[in-house]
Amino acid sequence: KRELNSITKKKITKKIMRENERRRLEVLQKQLGKKKEHTEIRMEKTSGRQSLTQQSTETFDVLEMSNTLFTEEAKQWRTKMMKIRKNPIFNVQFNLTKEEQREIAAEQVKILLQSGLLRVEDLHKSTKDFLSRIEQLALFPASAGVKVGVQILLFAGSILNLGTERHNKYLESASKGELPGCFGMTELGHGSNVERLETTAKYDENTQEFVINTPHRSAIKWWLGNAQMQGVICTVFARLIVKGIDHGIHTFLVPIRDPKTMKALPGVTIGDCGDKIGLNGIDNGFLSFKHVRVPRENLLNRFGDVSASGEYISPYKTNGRRFAAHMGELITGRVSIVVSSINIRRLATVITTRYAARRRQFGLSKLEHPILSYRSHQVRLMPILASCYVYEYVKRRIMDLYVAVKQDEEITEVELDDEVDSDDDEEMEYSDSPKVEKPQKEKAPPKAKSTKESSKKQTKTKEELLGELHALSAGMKAIFSWDTQTMIQECRNMCGGHGYSAYNLFGVMKNDHDILQTFEGDNTVLIQQTAAYQLKEFSKQFSSQIQAVYTMVKGGVGKTLSALNPASMLSNPNLCSGKFQLAAFSSRVQHLTQTIAMELRQRKKTYGFFKAWNDVVPMCVNLTRAFVEEQALKEFQKQIRVTKNREIRHILKLMRNVWALNIIQQDWIHFDNLISVNINQMRLLFEKLCERMSNHAVSLVDAFGLSDEFIQAPIGLAKGDYMNHILNTAIDLNRGNHQNIEDLPAE
DSSP: OOOHHHHHHHHHHHHHHHHHHHHHHHHHHHHHTTSSOOOOSSOOOOOOOOOOSTTTTTTTOHHHEEEEOOOHHHHHHHHHHHHHHSGGGGSSSOOOOOOHHHHHHHHHHHHHTTTOOOOTHHHHHHHHHHHHHHHHGGGGHHHHHHHHHHIIIIIIIIHHOOOOOGGGGGOOOOOOOOSOOOEEEESSSOOGGGGGGEEEEEETTTTTEEEOOOOGGGGGGGEEETTTOSSSSSEEEEEEEETTTEEEEEEEEEEOOOOOTBBBBBBBEEEEEOOOOOOTTOOOOEEESSSSEEGGBBBSSOOOOOOOOOOOEEEEESSSHHHHHHHTTTTHHHHHHHHHHHHHHHHHHHHHHHHHOOOOOOOOSOOOOOOOGHHHHHHHHHHHHHHHHHHHHHHHHHHHHHHHHHTOOOOOEEESSSSOOOOTTHHHHHSSSSOOOOOSSSSSOOOOOHHHSSSSSEEOOOHHHHHHHHHHHHHHHHHHHHHHHHHHHHHHHHHHHHHHHHGGSHHHHHHHGGGGGTTTSOOOHHHHHHHHHHHHHHHHSOOOSSOOOHHHTSSSOOOHHHOOOOOGGGSSOOOOOOHHHHHHHHHHHHHHHHHHHHHHHHHHHHHHHHHHHHHHHHHHHHHHHHHHHHHHHHHHHHHHHHOOOOHHHHHHHHHHHHHHHHHHHHHHHHTTTTOOHHHHHHHHHHEEEEEHHTHHHHHHHHHHHOHHHHHOOOOGGSSOHHHHHHHHHHHHOOOGSSSSGSSSSSO
């Protein structure tokens, strides 16, 4: 009898497991063309339209989500750029030599520049439109996109931003690619520390020329894109020396090749930096100068000039302030990296998600289950997918800041108030995970205000906008590129052996994206700018004057800081509340800022400011991440509030919750002392939210609107069977496979 009871219990347990598994797969099966009886999320309606991904149906209005994710300008320019992208020359090719890659990239750049859509003059005339066009370069092979960036943003951009009216004659031919140029900042001995570059430019009063010289090997210009093959002129960053006085770094237009013969000019040595980890379509070269003379007019003189008689003129009194203004104009590159990084992340996510929805392995029934149905897969992939949405709106934020600064506009800030969204608690209501106890309310809350009534508005000055732009773009460039590099690898891992195939592009993405972590500034150097800005803003809470970091840390802040920490409101929270998440993220920033300020204060007394700052840089990395993630959450929450479509708003909140709870878990060491929650309950809730989000994963990547012509990866195509795509690609691209093909089994 006991044995019989034991067998019966096992059968019942097995039956329950099968039933739970069946229920868990229902939504995913619907995406694969199966019948589904109910929806997990309370929607006004479910579209039921055919998905972009073949054999699937939309779980929400994908077009509406796409309209929420992308601005009208971005969609218009994507349509125009995709017409160019359809040219077969832009298709990914494999097993090419470095020289072949360079030749192809040069042809691709020629087509892009001759389209007339990337005129550098538009950077000032119609900045927002120009940025939307630059954003679409992510649709093209990375080498071509970076080469265009070097030509338009760096070379032509430095002429536009650092030069004056006398240099405008170069801009049109540079935009068309008729004047190929390169950007001569980095040297063999100096990269991030631009202020210590060693190339010299001495003024000769007798001939009214600058003499450009490379004094020793560490001053050789290095890693210059377009230098080895195509560049005929270079914007060279060098130390300006007039009458024996070093006036610091200035920029000069220096011809390096005869445009007819393409041979190096006298005194100029041009070399090849050789093979790289990625981006081998770019002809990175090095330059050395031996008494090369250029006219006085070739000095880009917006921030400093030299008269014919040798008098130095500048609106800035010190080299430091002039250098800061000089470098501040070169921020376009950072903004473009932020845009590129998030777009590469989306491509990796599309490929991984579509593969996960179709790839079947294991299961209790005869029909194996899609790997997207497994929780271990969901908790890895869903946070990455959510980040592709969350970061879109803070990306828009820096683009708006950039436009405001370039066109001398004001921005009216809309600050979120402390009210909870009216439907913030809904996420907890649909979740079957353990509930987290909510605090008891002593009295009824005040009547909810409208968004307009409850939001606080603030108009910032141009100086404030510029400071925020530099800090946010530096931090975002670092955090975006670091995270995307990690996520590409994780996506590759989630695609198993097929992810290791070069044809599925993870290797290309990983290698080509890698340089973004050091390009336009090493990430660990850039985060210090963001951290210094945060400390400076923090110091304003203790003084009516704007103070530099070293002034702020002199003392007297310790007791006041504790009153600013909102941790007291974070006990027993609703983890899916936007109010809780914003408070938690803000508390983390406040706590890290306080910690760094106190460390600086203590260490400065003993070691001096330089060593004290050097000692807290590791903590600055944490502060910068916290700051960027806080800003991202704020901007995403603003988007949720203005989204009118109820089902889209539900999905956005779901992604916000997955993203926010994932960050809290990953960085628990910096949240532990700020919030009072049961970490195990939070983990269970996070897993359930990932499971629910996975039901919509295919529709979410469809909303990116990436066509098969762009994706190309066999396992990530929207149409057809991924196994046939894999096999056909292998057969087509490897000649040895063309024998005995007829002996392969049928589909």
